[in-house]
Amino acid sequence: MSSENVIEAKGITKYFYDPVKFRVIENISLTIQKGEFVSITGKSGCGKSTLLYILSTMDTVFEGELFINNQSMNNFSEPQLAKVRNENIGFVFQFHYLLQEFTVLRNVMLPGLKFGKYSEKEIEQKAMDHLRTLGIADQAHKKANLLSGGQKQRVAIARALINDPLLIMGDEPTGNLDSKNSDIVMEIFKEIVSLKKQSLLIVTHDEDFAKKTDRIIRMDDGKIV
Amino acid sequence: MKVPLTLEISQTLLLARLKQSIVAAAGVTFGIAMFITLVSFMTGLNKMLDNLILNRTPHIRLYNAITPSSSQPIQKVIEFEESLNGISSIKPSDSRNEIYNSIPILQYLRNDPRVIAVAPKVAAQVFYNIGSIDLNGLVNGIDVKEELRSFSFKDYIIAGDAMDLDRVSNSIIIGKGVADKMLTNVGEIIRVTTAKGDQVSLKVVGVFQLGLAAVDDVQSYASLSTTQKLLGKTASYYTDIQVKLTDIKLAPGMAREYAKIFNVDAEDIQSANAQFESGTKVRNIITYAVSITLLIVAGFGIYNILNMMIYEKMDSIAILKATGFSGKDIRKIFINLSLIIGGVGGLAGLILGLIFTLFIDQIPFNTAALPAIHTYPINYNINYYLIGIVFSLITTYIAGHFPSVKAGKVDPVDIIRGK
Numbered sequence: 001m002s003s004e005n006v007i008e009a010k011g012i013t014k015y016f017y018d019p020v021k022f023r024v025i026e027n028i029s030l031t032i033q034k035g036e037f038v039s040i041t042g043k044s045g046c047g048k049s050t051l052l053y054i055l056s057t058m059d060t061v062f063e064g065e066l067f068i069n070n071q072s073m074n075n076f077s078e079p080q081l082a083k084v085r086n087e088n089i090g091f092v093f094q095f096h097y098l099l100q101e102f103t104v105l106r107n108v109m110l111p112g113l114k115f116g117k118y119s120e121k122e123i124e125q126k127a128m129d130h131l132r133t134l135g136i137a138d139q140a141h142k143k144a145n146l147l148s149g150g151q152k153q154r155v156a157i158a159r160a161l162i163n164d165p166l167l168i169m170g171d172e173p174t175g176n177l178d179s180k181n182s183d184i185v186m187e188i189f190k191e192i193v194s195l196k197k198q199s200l201l202i203v204t205h206d207e208d209f210a211k212k213t214d215r216i217i218r219m220d221d222g223k224i225v
Numbered sequence: 226m227k228v229p230l231t232l233e234i235s236q237t238l239l240l241a242r243l244k245q246s247i248v249a250a251a252g253v254t255f256g257i258a259m260f261i262t263l264v265s266f267m268t269g270l271n272k273m274l275d276n277l278i279l280n281r282t283p284h285i286r287l288y289n290a291i292t293p294s295s296s297q298p299i300q301k302v303i304e305f306e307e308s309l310n311g312i313s314s315i316k317p318s319d320s321r322n323e324i325y326n327s328i329p330i331l332q333y334l335r336n337d338p339r340v341i342a343v344a345p346k347v348a349a350q351v352f353y354n355i356g357s358i359d360l361n362g363l364v365n366g367i368d369v370k371e372e373l374r375s376f377s378f379k380d381y382i383i384a385g386d387a388m389d390l391d392r393v394s395n396s397i398i399i400g401k402g403v404a405d406k407m408l409t410n411v412g413e414i415i416r417v418t419t420a421k422g423d424q425v426s427l428k429v430v431g432v433f434q435l436g437l438a439a440v441d442d443v444q445s446y447a448s449l450s451t452t453q454k455l456l457g458k459t460a461s462y463y464t465d466i467q468v469k470l471t472d473i474k475l476a477p478g479m480a481r482e483y484a485k486i487f488n489v490d491a492e493d494i495q496s497a498n499a500q501f502e503s504g505t506k507v508r509n510i511i512t513y514a515v516s517i518t519l520l521i522v523a524g525f526g527i528y529n530i531l532n533m534m535i536y537e538k539m540d541s542i543a544i545l546k547a548t549g550f551s552g553k554d555i556r557k558i559f560i561n562l563s564l565i566i567g568g569v570g571g572l573a574g575l576i577l578g579l580i581f582t583l584f585i586d587q588i589p590f591n592t593a594a595l596p597a598i599h600t601y602p603i604n605y606n607i608n609y610y611l612i613g614i615v616f617s618l619i620t621t622y623i624a625g626h627f628p629s630v631k632a633g634k635v636d637p638v639d640i641i642r643g644k
Binding site: 049053056058059078079082083085086087091093097098099100101102106110111113114115159163171 | 230234237240241541543545546547548550551553554636637638641642
């Protein structure tokens with residue numbers, strides 16, 4: 001089954017040095033398989049976000065080994081890691097992080113254009129399809145800063161999906177949303193997993209949200225419990 | 226696919242901050258416009274001042290100088306070969322001013338590919354007769370067509386027609402100073418006394434003004450044959466041969482070469498007019514120093530604005546990195562930003578500079594010394610425009626480099642966690 005491992009972490013340990021040396025994550029190993037919907041929960045400060053950033057390849061200062069799609073990330077250069085993120089990982093953050101200067105459609109298209117696998121026309125088509133599924137196709141040509149919080153979060157999800165990544169990571173994706181919007185987001189995530197067999201890894205402190213996922217990883221004090 | 230994408234992002238960022246971008250570009254525009262204006266005006270002025278003298282100066286002048294012979298008879302006596310010979314009071318021998326074998330020399334020069342024009346000249350000492358007064362003078366016998374073609378003779382004729390020298394026999398074009406003193410004008414007859422004492426009547430067909438009193442008060446021009454007649458010499462008698470070259474820088478070397486081949490004295494334009502070169506150089510240095518200063522100031526403006534923009538755009542940089550843009554892509558985006566500001570600002574600067582120079586070109590500038598010039602001189606040279614645009618791109622590149630490196634190093638985790 002190892003060929004189905006989307007992400008595999010072995011003995012990840014991370015320290016913070018400021019203001020004093022402090023171990024945030026202690027010897028964590030985990031695997032996520034294709035089509036799995038996994039959530040990481042825990043109290044704030046337990047290191048769950050830090051773990052997510054390490055697994056996302058954005059944070060490269062840690063001990064241990066990280067495999068994405070069975071490839072070791074440890075010796076990859078910064079541009080190589082950027083390429084891995086572009087092609088294999090989609091992000092949804094608590095704060096929506098859209099580019100304010102661009103239209104909704106352009107925001108969704110940017111990672112696809114960067115990937116360059118499809119023509120601009122095809123990417124636009126795909127982006128419109130995603131926006132349509134997420135119910136915000138009518139907002140496509142608005143500037144991103146004119147949307148409401150729930151709408152922005154759905155745009156961010158569409159952007160995460162544009163390159164058909166193996167894995168979608170979310171850092172408190174519903175943290176800023178009311179219960180209605182967060183239910184919508186949950187529905188969307190469920191669909192992604194069941195229809196496209198993409199994996200999801202969501203960091204959340206919302207127990208109700210976590211309960212709806214396939215597997216819950218609970219963290220406390222930098223360790224999995 | 227990739228380059229247009231980063232370019233597109235740069236453009237969008239720019240347009241979102243249009244006012245700031247325009248202010249940044251205006252700095253460059255002003256710098257480049259001043260550079261173009263200054264350099265065009267300065268070099269125009271330089272050229273005019275230099276041309277005042279250099280246009281009428283041949284690149285190489287061949288002549289026979291009056292000097293004592295370097296080999297005295299005593300040196301040829303074998304007995305005294307080993308001894309130190311001192312001779313006092315040596316005088317130049319009565320050698321002729323004429324250039325020997327002038328016809329073959331002219332032919333040789335005309336066949337030399339480095340030579341544009343060759344014009345022989347005869348100089349004759351005369352006195353202009355005004356009633357009982359004799360004025361010291363010098364008649365230059367010239368090849369009129371060649372002088373008009375290659376030595377801008379026409380620019381200095383303020384009355385009459387230079388071609389009449391060839392058409393009217395015994396004709397003369399006199400200097401403005403001479404004409405004023407003799408109270409004479411085009412169409413009148415003047416009398417001159419040659420060095421041999423003969424009196425000759427010459428018809429004034431023109432008046433010239435070089436703007437140098439030393440020349441205008443003394444010299445006049447006549448055709449070669451008229452001057453040869455004044456001297457009582459044959460048609461192959463030339464005292465000077467003037468040579469104009471394809472490249473003025475070749476002059477010193479070629480002067481030495483000709484002196485050796487033809488056994489004459491040869492003077493090149495550089496050693497004859499060394500002071501003009503240095504004046505031009507100093508003025509150019511000032512022009513470039515001022516322009517570079519202006520551009521550096523504009524560069525600091527761009528640096529500041531880009532730095533601010535990067536702080537404003539931290540979130541965008543973080544998200545671009547998270548979605549797969551590398552540090553290099555981010556750097557490109559901000560360098561593009563800077564170069565667009567530089568390119569657009571620079572182009573606008575070139576146009577503004579051209580408008581300024583066109584305006585200066587219309588300002589009247591009349592001076593008695595320069596009959597051919599009526600407005601301030603401007604040198605329109607495409608090279609200055611190329612230098613201007615390259616300048617603007619280089620300064621903005623350097624100004625954009627450091628902020629963009631900083632942007633490329635932004636750690637997305639810090640930004641995302643920091644929220």
